[in-house]
Structures are given as C-alpha cells and as structure tokens.
Amino acid sequence: MDESPHPDQPEPQDAVDAIGAQWHTVRPELDVSPMGVFGRIHRISRAVTDAAEKTYARHGISSGEFDVLATLRRSGEPYTLSPRQLSATLMLTTGGMTGRLDKLERAGLLSRSPDPTDRRALQVTLTERGFELVEAAVVAGLETQHACLAGLDREETAVLTGLLRKLLAGLPG
Template sequence: MLMTEANKDAVDAITDQWHAVRPDLDTVPMAVFGRINRIARAVSDEMERTYNRYGVSLGEFDVVATLRRSGAPYTLSPRQLSATLMLTSGGMTGRLDKLEKAGLLCRNPDPNDRRGLQVTITERGLKLIDEAVAAGLEVQRAALSGLAGEEVEALSGLLRKLMAGVG
C-alpha cells in the first residue's frame, strides 16, 4: 500500500517525529510494536466490555474458558489453572472465590489427594462461557474485518513466527 498523508495513523505521527529529530534511527520496529500494542489494547478493552455483559471480567472469563476448553468433565486443580493462566495462587484464589460465589464453578476435594482441590465448571458456567466466547469471537472478527481472509491467515502466520522469535 502506498503511504500517503491520508492513510497515515497515530503511529506514523510518532515515527515521523522521531525521523525529524533522529533521522539516523530505523523506526520500523517502533511502528510494528506500536501498532500491535494499540490494537491489542483496543481489542482487549472491547473484549472486557463484552464479557462484562455476562457478569465476568476478562480475567474471570479466562478461568472459566480454561475449564471449558479442558474438555469434559471440565475439571482442573487450582495449580493447573494458575500455571495455564500464569497467575499467582493468591490471584487465582480471588478469581475462584468470585466465580464460585456467582455460581459459575465449584471447588471440591480432590479424590486422589486429600490436601488438594478440584475446580469444576457448573452448568450455569458452561452456558455462560459458551455464549461469552461466541460474543468475544465476534469482537475479534469485527477487529479483523478490514482484512481479506487470506490476509488474516498471513497475519496469523507472521505473528506466530514473530512470537517464536521473542519467547
């Protein structure tokens, strides 16, 4: 795409300013990550608003969604949830408390470890997460609507390749 003043964005304005004061800098990496960050923030904010309509935050959604995608019987230990979501045990406990109080999951003793617990999604939680995940996908689909299908696939592949190189 040919760059014109009409199709410049806020990130272009930032990199243009850097070019003016430091023409020796290659600001392409700044432009790439500036756009990735802005897109991620905007979509994340919209996802938060979407999940709030279902009575859960983005973080709480992640807990219930992790249980759902684990497959039947939709049960994991708090430790497995914490590891998957990269949360401290204290952070996980707070989320589990709120989600249990809302009737979206329950905690029961682990029959294989008398010191352990198992977290299981409830029928209410299963219904909520199935609706919320579909609504969240619509938000993401809308964010990608300016791209053709093959562009979305290419972008996904490029981001996978980028992600492999950074961590």
C-alpha cells in the same frame, strides 16, 4: 519496512506513523521501524482488550474471569482442573487465581472440592450455570474478535497470523 518518512513519502497515515515522523525529524539516523510494529501491536491489543471487556461485561464477567471459565470448558468433560493447572495455563500467581476462583464460586459459576486422589489438593469444576455462561460468552467474544478483524480478508488474516506466530516464536523467553 522503514517507518521513517522520506521527502517522497506521503503524510503519516496513523498515530504510529506520526510518532515515527517525529523521531525521524529529531533523530534521522535512527531506524524506528520496530516502533511501527510494536506500537501498532500495543494499540491493537488495547483496543481488542477493551472491546472484549465490554463483551464479557454483558455476561456479568471480566476477561480474566472468562479466561478461567473458558479454560475449564475447553479442558473437556468433566470440566475440572486443579488451581495449579489453571494458574499455569493462565500464567497467574496462585494469589491472583484464588481471587478469581472466589468470585466465580460466589457467582455459582464453578465449584471447588477436595481432590479424591490427593487430600491436600482441590479440584475446580465448571457448574452447569458456568457452562451455559461460557458457551454464550465464547460466541460473543468471537463475534467481537471477528468484528475487530473485519478490515482484513481471510487470506490477509492467515498471513498476519503466520507472521505473528513467527514473531512470537522468535522472542526471548
């Protein structure tokens, strides 16, 4: 889809269309259609991230802290992983993970203990309080995400999901 406006096209419909129109004015030979895709993905990501942060803040945690708790929760009983497993799943450095774990442990939402199979390693376990919090926060987070998708019906959501999956699979790295 060409995002460049043509004389017979309607006025820009959103800020990303306006950016494309500006580029078309100054560099009409450029195909700026990728800007239409990635500009919208970026703006959607920022808006949904902001909405999620507000949702999780009502539960006393950040999105990053939610990610740690949710990773432990969805790992299944006994809701225990190593810091290395958490870092790999969340694509965080060990230093970044340590900071999150410290804060969540101080809040009583998880505990760290020696790994019984490796004296040099630790295990991170969701506490009962952490379990209860993540159970409530995941429901609230999904409600927020559903609200963000309210402009699409189920079929449109499924088509968008498939297209984004295809786009993601085709990206380098």
